[in-house]
Amino acid sequence: MLSYIARRLLYMAITLVLLSFTTFAIIQLPKGDYLDTVIASLALNNNQLTTAEIEGLRERYGLDQTFIEQYVKWIRNFIQGDLGMSFQWRQPVLPLILERLPATIIISLATLAVTYTVGILIGIYSATHQYSVGDYVVSVIGFIGLATPNFLLALILLYLGFTVFNVNLLGLFSREYVDAPWGIPKLLDLLAHLPIPIFVIGSAGAAGLIRVMRAMLLDELRKQYVITARSKGLSESRLIFKYPVRVALNPVISGLGGVFVYIVSGETITSIVLGLPTTGSLLYGALLNQDMFLAGSIVMVLSALTVMGTLASDMLLVIADPRIRYEGKT
Template sequence: MLTYIGRRVLLMVPVLFAISVVAFVIIQLPPGDYLSTIVSQLRARGDVIDEAELAQLTARYGLNDPIFVQYLKWITQILFHGDFGMSFAWNRPVSSLLAERLPLTVLLSVTTLLFTWIVAFPIGVYSAVRQYSVGDYVATTFGFLGLAIPEFLIALVLMWIGLRYFGQSVGGLFSPEFQEAPWNLGKLLDLLAHLWVPILVLGMGGTAGLIRVLRANLLDELHKPYVVAARARGMPERRLTVRYPLRVALNPFVSTVGWVLPGLVSGEVIVAQVLNLPTAGPLLLAALKGQDMYLAGSVILVVSVLTVIGTLISDILLAWLDPRVRMRYR
């Protein structure tokens, strides 16, 4: 087990390096840069452009340097000084923007993952054990609807229901009086009161997918010879299901830890725009649209690092759960 963990940790280093290079190159591919975007906006409004100020900003941010020089400056500042650079659009350190948005993004991702597991696990098991029952048909219908309905449409429906029948908007993660307030018990309770809506919206598709996967895997295991033999020896059905086939069928639950964060961030961009969530998704979208390369690259890098760490955790849990994974390295 330790050998397996050691190999996975060592593999993280080149993966993270490759991710940082690819992310920085991709955000540099569109023609121009942040200053050229600002110039085009000023010209569209008919404003006067100060060429000397543009030249000063270009020299300050090194926008005329080759791309590999810009990358080396950026990555060395991160590794040795923890400095992610300055955001052009916000005129603030990227680290302060990440400190504001990233904790809420991670909180939303973790709680959505827990919600997905808590809901999908009992429904998937019941649907497999009681195949072709009324409950199985209801769960199957729920699964198809959850996979078919776009998340932003669910968000719009919930907002309309909240406004139409309860007289309040469900957008955002805080009430207006807690938006700029320091953290205290009241703000925490207000966050929890608003958190269930994005959790429900973002977790709908994942929950429906896991129900289908768990049902299919468990049905496949329940008809295998070792289960039939244990049932023939008189083992109680509930104990048999929990001890053997369910443990094997749980592999998809554990293996989803790694990709849940990028999936939520990518799906959360549109949902966050609809629900006005102060998370990393809209920040990344605005940075990419405005070619704010340090902010966009930093968000992509941090999310990728969390994804790799999540994949490591899921691999370790999968090796602990399924002996076939760790036996390969013996």
């Protein structure tokens, strides 16, 4: 078990290094850099910079270096905890990310918990009530959830909130609690605002899990050991949850990393539409302004969370299925 975890941690480190290089390269693919954006903005206001001033600024921001030099400097500082300076915000990147990371983690973990709870329970119900009215209703809702993009669902809810219920669904806090110190009232206000982003982000993930859980459990319920156990008089609830559900959970658990990736990407889009104070909207602004250190650091942090989610799914799979442990020993 320890050797398995050690190997997974080694793979995780290699993956993060490759991700960091790819991320940094993709961010710099568009023509120009942050300084070009600043020069273009000044030109619109009839403020022209001299060549000497441009070169001085390029040297100050480290934009006169080659791509490899910039990457090596950034990743070396990143490992030491220095994420660089944000061009756009004119301050260190780390405090900017730490300011928004808690909201991102809260939304992502809450969405993950709700998605898996709803997906597994409804999937079990759908499989054990095959071809019933409830099964058909769940299937239709599931297909709608898979087919509806997060941003469209968010826009629909915003429109209904404003026009029908006269409620502002933007943000994670009411206006009076945005700058208020943390306490019980602010926490309750946060909990009251969480269901909307959780529903928007987790709808497609829950719909997908329902389909997977239903298909896998139906396959298990038709196997001989289930038929034999049922013929021996074992109660239906004990029969279903003792073995078939545990086996059917394997692909659901192994897909935890993929679902977490979807939740993180969905959170990014949803935060822009709903105005959530998360890393999603911060990343969007950094990409627009080619703020490479801020954008690269956010992607790296989110990538690390995603890889950790994949590692957690592998660990849970080993715990849930004894066959994997025995296979590793042989």
